Amino acid sequence: MERVALTEDLSFSRLVYGMWRIGDDPDTSAAHVRAKIDACLDQGITTLDQADIYGDYTAEAVLGQALKADPALRQRLEIVTKCDIVAPCGKYADVACKHYDTSAAHIAASVESSLRDLGTDYIDLLLIHRPDPLMDHDETGGALDALIKAGKIRAAGVSNFRPWDVELLQSAMTNRLVTNQIEVSLARIDPFTDGDLAFHQRQRDAVMAWSPLGGGSLMTSDTALTRLMDGMAADNGVDRAAIAVAFLLRHPAKILPVLGTNSLSRIASISDACKVKLTRVQWFQLYEAALGREVA
Numbered sequence: 001m002e003r004v005a006l007t008e009d010l011s012f013s014r015l016v017y018g019m020w021r022i023g024d025d026p027d028t029s030a031a032h033v034r035a036k037i038d039a040c041l042d043q044g045i046t047t048l049d050q051a052d053i054y055g056d057y058t059a060e061a062v063l064g065q066a067l068k069a070d071p072a073l074r075q076r077l078e079i080v081t082k083c084d085i086v087a088p089c090g091k092y093a094d095v096a097c098k099h100y101d102t103s104a105a106h107i108a109a110s111v112e113s114s115l116r117d118l119g120t121d122y123i124d125l126l127l128i129h130r131p132d133p134l135m136d137h138d139e140t141g142g143a144l145d146a147l148i149k150a151g152k153i154r155a156a157g158v159s160n161f162r163p164w165d166v167e168l169l170q171s172a173m174t175n176r177l178v179t180n181q182i183e184v185s186l187a188r189i190d191p192f193t194d195g196d197l198a199f200h201q202r203q204r205d206a207v208m209a210w211s212p213l214g215g216g217s218l219m220t221s222d223t224a225l226t227r228l229m230d231g232m233a234a235d236n237g238v239d240r241a242a243i244a245v246a247f248l249l250r251h252p253a254k255i256l257p258v259l260g261t262n263s264l265s266r267i268a269s270i271s272d273a274c275k276v277k278l279t280r281v282q283w284f285q286l287y288e289a290a291l292g293r294e295v296a
Contacts, residue, residue: 001044001271004254006178006206010124010154012047012078014249015270016208018260019048022062023055025262030065034073037066039264041076043271049181049208049258050118051082051129052110057090060117068119079118080208082129082159082181083110100132104143111152126153127181131165141172148175157181159210163199179206184255186225186244186290187214192251201253209248212257218244225289232282238272243286245273250283 002014017040022033040046050060060081067074084106087098107128114123126147128140144156157179158166170177180200184191188211191197200207213219218226219240229243236242241259248255259270278286288294 001274004206004256006125007155007176010078010178012206012256013045014254014256015043015045015245015273016047016049016080016256016258017045017267017270018210018258019050019059019063020054020260021262023059028062028065030069033062033066034069035264036262036267037073037077039267040270042268045270046076047078047080047124047256049080049260050114051085051127052114053082053085053087053129056087057092060114064117064119071119074120078124079120080125080127081114081118081123082127083107083114084129084132100130100134102128102132102135102140104139104146107140107143108147111147115152122151123153125155125157125178127157127159127179128161128169129159131158131161135169137168137172141169145174159208163195166199177205179208179256181208181210181258183211184209184248185212185214185218186229186247186286187211187217189287189290192287197251197253197255206256207253208256208258210258212248212259213241213244223289225286228285228289232276232278232286236276238276239269241266242269242272242276245270246276246278247283247286249273249276250278 003011004014005011050063052060084100084102086092086095086101088095147153155178157177159181161180166177166180182191182196229240232243233240245257248257261267
């Protein structure tokens with residue numbers, strides 16, 4: 001599988017396995033989690049996407065069971081995780097309201113917790129999960145630089161940030177923010193024209209795409225768009241999901257789709273998207289169907 005370089009010594013598989021629902025699976029045993037990881041590795045998918053908040057702050061530990069059962073497995077993977085969302089559930093059940101915390105103390109504590117739960121001594125990529133209106137960019141940037149210097153994270157990035165949020169945080173850092181994980185799909189096409197993708201393409205940053213299947217809406221709805229997707233899927237011998245992902249892969253910003261499912265059969269077919277090579281005309285056919293109109 002194609003790989004995308006984020007730094008001189010860190011690269012990700014072009015497709016990323018998202019683990020936000022891993023705690024929802026009735027079977028969270030180490031053996032079952034390992035089966036999911038093996039299904040990814042069989043396709044060349046080596047990058048796993050996590051966050052401290054996933055599964056009400058339990059998903060990292062679910063993955064950690066499998067990593068602790070076979071310590072050598074860690075060296076075959078890149079682990080992404082996120083922090084700064086504090087929600088009234090799990091270990092934060094007593095907080096008065098959901099909020100964001102980008103203080104140095106919270107980031108450091110979150111990383112230590114993630115390292116313990118994952119059973120590893122380093123995280124490949126740490127993302128600030130949501131823009132924090134109270135972010136002190138000097139404090140947050142310094143905290144991320146310190147974690148990189150200490151070897152606890154290999155690189156830092158952000159998630160759901162707008163270009164100006166990225167620039168603010170980057171201005172206070174020595175190390176480069178290597179990615180922004182944003183919502184982009186045929187169900188959410190604004191980033192293609194609102195400046196988000198253009199900003200990162202100009203910066204030559206990697207862009208990670210969460211919810212590339214529109215939260216499942218692209219798989220379950222019956223619309224002119226999804227019927228067009230089905231036709232293209234039939235022509236390529238794949239399913240509708242592969243067309244949705246191929247649409248993102250076609251963009252020159254080198255988007256890395258993050259795909260999450262608990263079904264082993266669905267995991268095994270994630271890489272089908274790489275078999276589809278959309279022409280420019282086909283890409284615009286999908287884009288216009290998503291717009292609901294002809295481009296200007």
